[in-house]
Amino acid sequence: MGENETILEVRDVSVRYGAIRAISNVSFSVKRGEILTLIGSNGAGKTTTLRAISGMVRCTGNVRFMDQEIAGTRPDVLVTRGLCHCPEGRGIFANMSVEENLNLGAFIRSDKHEIEKDKQRVFELFPRIKERLKQNAGTLSGGEQQMLAIGRALLARPKLLLLDEPSLGLAPQLVQTIFKIIREINAQGVSILLVEQNAHMALQVAHHAVVLEVGKVAMTGLASDLAKSDEVRKAYLGHG
Amino acid sequence: MSDYLLDVRGIGISFGGLKACDGLTVQIPTGGLHGLIGPNGAGKTTAFNLITGVYRTQMGSVTLDGVKVDHLRPHEIAKAGLSRTFQNIRLFSELSVLDNVKLACHCRGRHTLLGTLLRTPRFVAQERAMTARAIEMLDVFSLQHLAGEQAKNLPYGDQRRLEICRALATEPKVLLLDEPAAGMNPSEKKALAQSIKLIREQFKLAVLLIEHDMGLVMDICEKITVLDHGCTIAHGTPSEIQNNPKVQEAYLGEPATA
């Protein structure tokens, strides 16, 4: 398999909620080993796009993951194929302990030994999680919850990780940490599709970027190019 | 007695130790247009919920036109003259557009069960007055041609406008708009900005606006308050805000020096 092989290809995907079309004809592709970020303002359809890919909402169009058509496949099946979605708002099971949350991440796996090893790796990435293993996940702070969510997703050994707003509601230093970790994870060979509001950070870590505006792709390109683009700044800050 | 129409002083609430809103102060004079901005999860909507009584404030006070309204129940606050829209549109989706607006006229009427059942002259007249007023309101927003349609069948932009229209039909003194431009395209946004200004003139009310679209906020607001993690991080005119390093950091994640 070549270095630049496409791991995920989204072509002409549209999603409708009742009479409202949330995204229309969105197309982009994620290459193996890269971080692609999907940015855009609130309501632009970023989350919907992720949900369409992971089979949580019905969509029209084609989604190919590792050369297989996956549009309409149930999310739990996709997890077994290596596509993990870390949802917006973290999706922590607040009624369970941190450890149980982690174990659920490895739900599809039965290789106890390997899981244990992977857990150690997660603890290396997030030492704070290890300290709170027995604690109820609901009592963690926002940043810790986000770490737990990412760590949990890693335990499924994903080939492609969908991250939805990992910086949401986090203090700036924490945001830095999270992005550092995202980069580390990527360095370990996991492709990442990152949805972010924090455009600046996202464009710093990503290789490629897609800008969504009201449900449509407004721009695509190298993250570094887009970072310099005034369009993006304008979209976010309203600078003239 | 305060000089402001809406005087919010130091309100706050925390959910299980997390301070969702901490000591927010917003003061709007009659006819003022005030923006409330901040990144996702900064506590803007929580602030709205506190002001409109959906949550009880744990500290601070809210005064509307000289009347203390915190600790009133939401419908009483609405009656006192505070009306709002919602971030994730909360129309009465199975009801017709007209009925949505007529419902908003509700709090200015008197409704007895006996009158309803017997269709007393008073009741009939009031219904008619409500209908007339609702149609008038729809007219202002050019929605009258959709009056008979179920609200859920409206296109997104129209739903947003209907929500504002509905909020105005309660005859408020202060209007709270929660991300009215979300999901609108640029031309719709432009029109929205126009109509917000127009509304303020025509209905002589003060507006408190939550918005993500900075262009819109900077364009129409006289004063802006910026929230992050429940705290007020900046307060001032649009240009002051735009150049405030703290705001840039909160928004773009850029260090202040960038």
Added chain:
Amino acid sequence: MVGRLATVVRRLSLGLGLAASVVAGGVVAIGAANAASEAAQPAKAESKAPIVIGHYGSLTGAEATFGQSTSEGIRLAIKELNASGGIDGRMVELKEYDTKGDPKEANLAVTRLVKSDKVVAVLGEVASGLSLAAAPVCQKAGVPMISPSSTNVRVTKVGDMIFRVCFIDPFQGLACAKFASENLKATKAAMLYDQKAPYSVDLAKEFKKAFEKMGGKVVAEQTYSGGDGDFTAQLTNIAASKPEVLFVPGYYTDVGNIALQVRKLGITCPMLGGDGWDSEQLGKTAGKAIEGSFYSNHYAPDQPDEQVKQFISKYQSAYGGKTPDGLAALGYDAANILFDAMKRAKSTDGKPLRDAIAATKDFKAVTGTITIDQNRDAKKSAVIVEMKGDPLGPKFKARVEP
């Protein structure tokens, strides 16, 4: 204005018209089938068309076993009659509807029997409450109704078309009280009855009245709801009052469980009950716990009575060896009294048939010799049976004359 009024009127008329037409349509749909049979009937009547009689009973619901037993008794009687040539060569046909144990349903079922199926006579119900709900329909339509086993006094008071073939509560209560005080020499009785069953409530009341008149004392009065599983609380209270006899005028469906718990809680006095006990299931359910207890009944299977023996053997061969319970016997008797009256009346019209039923005298029925009195109630003796022997079953103990 005119336009709106027009809309209002249109909606109104549409709504109301729709309601009316749907009701009409729907009801006509049921009616259609009946109408067809109604139309067909007069044509056939001249020849040897079958005589249709009706039965309504609880074939489903909590009291399903009552309705089904009665139904089996009635069917057996009809089968025999038809096998012996019917009534003047006319066969008898049965129309049967379920009441779910609900008065509303009973009323509708009988209305249908009387009005649509045009039955010449109606048999049913077991439960007095349901008989009371349906009897007025028969009375008004002039169709005789014979209740096989409603013991409440008021049932036959509805009108002169309503009869019964069982004895009434006051008599049975008296019979039990008499037995308790004379045969068992008891002076202290406890009662545990089903407050949900009118039969049980009335019987308890009558027993208490009669027993206290005879100088006894009711030392504990407890109730339960038919179907309850646990009687610990009631029985604990009863045990504390140290009775010499425990009167349990309930249905056998509950008595089995009650007997088991009575003995488990160490109450050793004999139990006494009414005809509601009568079922082969009682012995099977309660086993040893019920041994040595008594109940009043319409007949005892070990009576040296030809009628009884024949009935039991016929019933067993018809229904896979099942021993008939009292309700089956009463259903059988009710049907036979009706047939006897039909033969004597030489008519199936309401009036003559009614008169013939009212004139029933010394009819040899399974449940005793029945004479219909001026209150249209059956005058017959009761027997007291004892649960004993192997296999455990009711054995004749005493006879109480009215």
Added chain:
Amino acid sequence: MSGELQQLVPTMMPSAARALLKGVALPVASALVLGLVMQFVVGPAIGAYPASVALQVGISVMLAVSLNIVNGYTGQFSIGHAGFFAVGAYVGAGISYYAALSGIDPASGQQPSQALSNGAWLVWNDGQNFLFSYGEWRMILASIVGGCVAAGLGYIVGLPSLRLRGDYLAIVTLGFGEITRVLLTQTKPQIFDRDELAATHAKDWVIPPMGGATGFSDIPAYASLMWVWFFVAVMIFFAYRVKQSSTGRALLSIREDEIAARSMGVNITKYKVRAFVLAAGLAGLAGSLYAHTGQVIRPQEAGFQRSFEVIIFVVLGGMGSISGVVLAAIILSILPEALRDLSEYRLIVYALLLILMMIVRPKGLFGVREIWEFWPFTRAKKSEKKVITP
């Protein structure tokens, strides 16, 4: 600015006479027409048995329409509706029965026992007591009292429990219905004798003699097709008027979105209680009429099985759609009759149909809409649904 609406009101007042005509006379007249048509045209045409089915259908329709106000319009899930029905039935029946028994029936001048039995069967047949026999007036009065008592109970039950949401409210109302049922079984034995009645003291009525678990029988059967369907029409009018009023909109808004409704100035507690009280009152009225159809009423009327029956009408008819629930009530109360020939398989078929209908038509017959909104003339407007990208 505020209060502008109120200033508008006087100028829009229609003339009192016209209002009276439209507000009261027109509906009463049409209800009477429906009643008379049912009594004299439909009743005789379909025959006695279908007519008595139609009587019960009428009761079901009333129950469905009343519950629809709480469950359908307001979206509050009550499963104790039969409790109010039973309370109304017992109160109405008690008044009617004991009034007749005590002999205040000047119309007939008969012995009470005779009056009872005659009253039960002669109302429409004997010609002398045509429309306005004392018994019928008394029934209407008793029914209104029954309705009021039920409404009062609705208030007492509703005020605290409507704070609860969704399933919890459902469970509390269920509990209420069951408590009502058990308490009704504890009433004292019915009094059948006039002298015995005369000998009672006030303290004997603390626990009223309503027959206990045995049931309350011998209630005069004044509720003819005419009266039942008259009240069906009146209730449908009420339900329709409520739906098409500010009160109705307030109720519907609560169902749609409580938070938005509050923010629009709707006092949701007040309106929930209002809906509950109205529904309870109408159910009580229906209960009293039911008692007067010549049935023995039993405490089981208050049980959850009966409540479930009504809920099924409402859900199957489409929550909030008056015509839908009316139609569902009609179909579902005729269905068991139509299936009567199946005897013990009847309820099995009924259950299967129920499951099937829910799977095939999950939104009920008409959803929330009324049947005329499916009418060809109005249909066109609905079809131009558009999909618009934001």
Added chain:
Amino acid sequence: MAELLQIMVAVVAVGSLYALIALGYTMVYGILKFINFAHSDVFVLGAWVSLVLSVMIISALKLAPGSSPPLWIAPLVLIAAMVVCGLVGFAIERLAYKPLRKAPRLNVLITAIGVSLLLQNVGQLTGFAVAKDDDGKTIATVPFGPSPKRMPSLLPETAAPDPNLAKPLVLIQPVDVFIFVSAIVLMVGLQYLVFRTKFGAAMRAVSFNTETAALMGIRVDRVISVTFVTGAMLAAAAGFMYALKYPGLNQTAHETWVLLGLKAFVAAVVGGIGNVRGAVLGGFLIAFIEFMGMYCFSKYLDPVLHTNMGTNLRDVYVFAMLIFVLLVRPAGILGSQLKEKV
């Protein structure tokens, strides 16, 4: 004192039954958020299946008359009844509830009522003979028929106390002990399943948030099915124990069954619906209130009021407590209330 102790014995036994049934309600509610009104009918089914199975086994063994059946029958019948009801539960879930997964919950509720009616009335039909006695008389049928039947006693019974001897302070039957012990075993087992196993974690995950659970690779439909089946099996166990304790079984459409189920449901709500421990607590609490209510009312109030209704009001005590608990703690004793997001 002795009386009170005797009543406490009943409370413990009946409370165990309520708790077992309540667990099924709570588990289904926790995951599907709807009240499974057909649950009590599965319980009834459990009781009847136990009866039929016991009769079949005993008649197949051809025991000498008078000899008590071997002890191994009880656990065998228990397990078999659980399996049968588990299968029925599975079928119900697949055929009646799964097609409605996305429908409003009210519809599911109506469907549940439909299923309940169906089970009741099918059970009431007299079906095929599955066991005959020596005379060739049918003694068990499937479905079960309308006449009440007796559950054979599978456990040794203590003889009725000898009236000549001093009365023991309190009578405890082996069946009460058996019920309590097996209920505890089952509850501990369930506790283990839910809180200690991977599958239990999946169940809790699904009940917390179905969508996120699916993102963990959990097959939500399978978890729901298994939860359903587990609930049905616990109900079957309760049914078996009920049949042992109260051997005279009424037919399946008897309203007391439904009422019993309803009270178990009340137990689940009082404990905090969706909460496994709450259901157990609620079960015992309900039984306590019911029996103490009956005892105290008839002992202390009835004589004063000159009434006789203490025992008749047993349902009133239960439902009154339900209303009280809900008004004071709207989410039940151990439940937690979630705030709606605006």
